[in-house]
Amino acid sequence: MPRFAANLSMLFTEVDFTERFARARAAGFEGVEYLFPYAYPSDLLARLLNDNNLTQVLFNLPPGDWDAGERGIACLPDRVEEFRAGVDQALDYARALGCRQLNCLAGLRPATLDEDTAWQTLVANVDYAAERLAAEGITLCLEAINSRVDMPGFVLDTSGKVMSVIEELDGSNIRLQYDLYHMQIMEGDLIRSLECLLPWIGHIQFADNPGRHEPGTGEINFSNVFAAIDGMGYEGWVGAEYRPSAETSDTLGWFDGWS
Numbered sequence: 637m638p639r640f641a642a643n644l645s646m647l648f649t650e651v652d653f654t655e656r657f658a659r660a661r662a663a664g665f666e667g668v669e670y671l672f673p674y675a676y677p678s679d680l681l682a683r684l685l686n687d688n689n690l691t692q693v694l695f696n697l698p699p700g701d702w703d704a705g706e707r708g709i710a711c712l713p714d715r716v717e718e719f720r721a722g723v724d725q726a727l728d729y730a731r732a733l734g735c736r737q738l739n740c741l742a743g744l745r746p747a748t749l750d751e752d753t754a755w756q757t758l759v760a761n762v763d764y765a766a767e768r769l770a771a772e773g774i775t776l777c778l779e780a781i782n783s784r785v786d787m788p789g790f791v792l793d794t795s796g797k798v799m800s801v802i803e804e805l806d807g808s809n810i811r812l813q814y815d816l817y818h819m820q821i822m823e824g825d826l827i828r829s830l831e832c833l834l835p836w837i838g839h840i841q842f843a844d845n846p847g848r849h850e851p852g853t854g855e856i857n858f859s860n861v862f863a864a865i866d867g868m869g870y871e872g873w874v875g876a877e878y879r880p881s882a883e884t885s886d887t888l889g890w891f892d893g894w895s
């Protein structure tokens with residue numbers, strides 16, 4: 637049975653971030669993920685996880701200046717030092733939170749940066765990060781994010797591009813983060829793709845499309861997709877990363893039967 641995690645950057649935003657852990661537990665989740673832990677002391681987050689008997693499933697490496705629109709710095713040649721410092725910071729949090737997977741956001745390619753340089757920088761940074769994480773038994777995820785609607789210019793916008801990085805590096809702890817929402821926009825054919833890519837998938841996330849709301853608000857047949865994920869023996873977590881179209885607790889109908 638898929639293990640579902642609540643994404644606390646998107647769910648339960650009716651309450652302050654630190655109160656969302658208890659809300660997730662009360663709703664039946666056993667794991668949580670969120671964009672970034674860095675604004676909070678790690679001991680506070682560790683206590684919230686412990687008090688609510690929750691697993692920290694995933695968070696992202698520092699993304700650069702998120703509020704200014706940056707979406708990762710891994711492809712930027714003039715930010716390599718900052719990228720490496722971010723790996724240190726993320727590892728400190730991962731240790732404190734017992735988190736076994738970190739996601740590396742590839743970043744947006746500026747018009748002034750040529751594709752080849754962006755790609756070589758990305759591959760070298762992923763290689764560095766994967767090696768640092770491997771020493772601690774942690775997996776590095778690379779998420780393919782749609783460049784049609786949400787992140788124009790995002791360097792890794794297809795599962796094929798993520799697979800190219802994985803193949804180029806041959807890193808045993810590098811995995812694809814397969815977000816059903818982004819992949820529905822870019823590629824479709826979700827169940828067949830999940831089956832083909834299964835050995836390389838480290839984490840799955842979902843939202844319906846269009847709108848990025850809860851299952852049932854768009855075009856994806858989630859009963860079938862979740863049943864397929866269950867049937868193919870996927871052992872990782874599945875993160876609910878959607879914008880609730882109503883009070884979060886009123887959007888959890890999809891969870892019935894899985895919790």
Ligand SMILES: O=C(O)C(=O)[C@H](O)CO
Binds near residue numbers: 781815841
């Ligand atoms: O946008 C997404 O799908 C995400 O998972 C986070 O925003 C970045 O990892």
Ligand SMILES: [Mg+2]
Binds near residue numbers: 779841
């Ligand atoms: Mg995602």
